[in-house]
Amino acid sequence: xxxxxxxxxxxxxxxxxxxxxxLESQAxxxxxxxxxxLCFLFSQFAKTEPAHIRYxxxxxxxxxxxxxxxxxxxxxTLVNMANGWYLWKKGxxxxxxxxxxxxxxxxxRNHRLLLFHGIxxxxxxxxxxxxLKTMTESPSLPWTFLTxxxxxxxxxxxxxxxxxxxxxxxxxxx
Amino acid sequence: xxxxxxxxxxPMTETAYYILLALxxxxxxxxxxxxxxxxxxxxIRIGAGTIYGTLTKMETDDLIxxxxxxxxxxxxxxxxxxxxxxxxxxxxxxxxxxxxxxAGDNNEKI
Numbered sequence: 601x602x603x604x605x606x607x608x609x610x611x612x613x614x615x616x617x618x619x620x621x622x623l624e625s626q627a628x629x630x631x632x633x634x635x636x637x638l639c640f641l642f643s644q645f646a647k648t649e650p651a652h653i654r655y656x657x658x659x660x661x662x663x664x665x666x667x668x669x670x671x672x673x674x675x676x677t678l679v680n681m682a683n684g685w686y687l688w689k690k691g692x693x694x695x696x697x698x699x700x701x702x703x704x705x706x707x708x709r710n711h712r713l714l715l716f717h718g719i720x721x722x723x724x725x726x727x728x729x730x731x732l733k734t735m736t737e738s739p740s741l742p743w744t745f746l747t748x749x750x751x752x753x754x755x756x757x758x759x760x761x762x763x764x765x766x767x768x769x770x771x772x773x774x
Numbered sequence: 775x776x777x778x779x780x781x782x783x784x785p786m787t788e789t790a791y792y793i794l795l796a797l798x799x800x801x802x803x804x805x806x807x808x809x810x811x812x813x814x815x816x817x818i819r820i821g822a823g824t825i826y827g828t829l830t831k832m833e834t835d836d837l838i839x840x841x842x843x844x845x846x847x848x849x850x851x852x853x854x855x856x857x858x859x860x861x862x863x864x865x866x867x868x869x870x871x872x873x874x875x876x877a878g879d880n881n882e883k884i
Binding site for chain 2 (some may be wrong): 656658663664665666667668669670671673674676687697698699700701702708709719
């Protein structure tokens with residue numbers, strides 16, 4: 601019988617490479633990612649033969665017909681997509697492939713992400729403030745919980761936006 | 775020519791230069807990867823994500839345009855604007871090259 605395992609694989613927009621490398625090292629020890637859930641927060645692996653597989657995460661708000669064709673023409677297989685994120689894989693023997701081969705396209709992908717982060721922050725901060733106001737005016741357990749949860753999400757998003765800006769400025773100066 | 779476009783693209787990255795150069799002839803995305811690989815004797819193999827991103831950007835900036843679609847593949851060709859921009863870059867590269875050669879000649883004389 602085939603063996604499976606689930607791993608919690610938390611990552612943020614600024615630690616994409618770490619997530620890609622984690623999947624690659626799992627594949628090297630024979631655990632190949634099968635599916636993901638909650639936008640790649642949980643990943644399911646199946647036990648097979650160890651293999652050199654490169655994984656790449658891309659982000660697009662929307663893509664045209666060309667996107668999938670260009671990627672598959674170049675030998676990439678789509679593992680999963682969620683909320684604009686695309687996880688691609690490609691087996692290799694010698695040179696380690698990558699979907700991005702110059703720093704400008706990495707900067708561009710991070711720009712697309714920053715735009716997305718910006719939109720969420722701008723739209724969600726007022727919601728958070730309304731929660732905060734309701735909580736302070738009439739304190740109750742559910743409201744406190746919801747406000748704290750929202751606060752946590754916004755903090756994570758804020759930190760990840762900030763580190764994405766740092767990643768991009770480092771890339772530009774390279 | 776629009777100064778914004780010139781500032782955005784010049785000096786060109788190797789990738790942008792070769793993509794625009796390859797699109798003197800109509801090609802689809804993967805065709806560009808292969809054409810650039812041939813032109814540079816396998817030195818440059820542009821990644822698929824890079825090609826897609828650059829094509830979308832260049833299409834928005836009107837440097838290239840899709841002329842038809844075959845089997846879900848968009849076939850692109852450079853526009854007049856794209857061709858002018860490429861020529862500007864070639865002139866810039868020629869200046870770099872000629873100055874480099876001239877400096878080399880001077881060194882030999884010393």
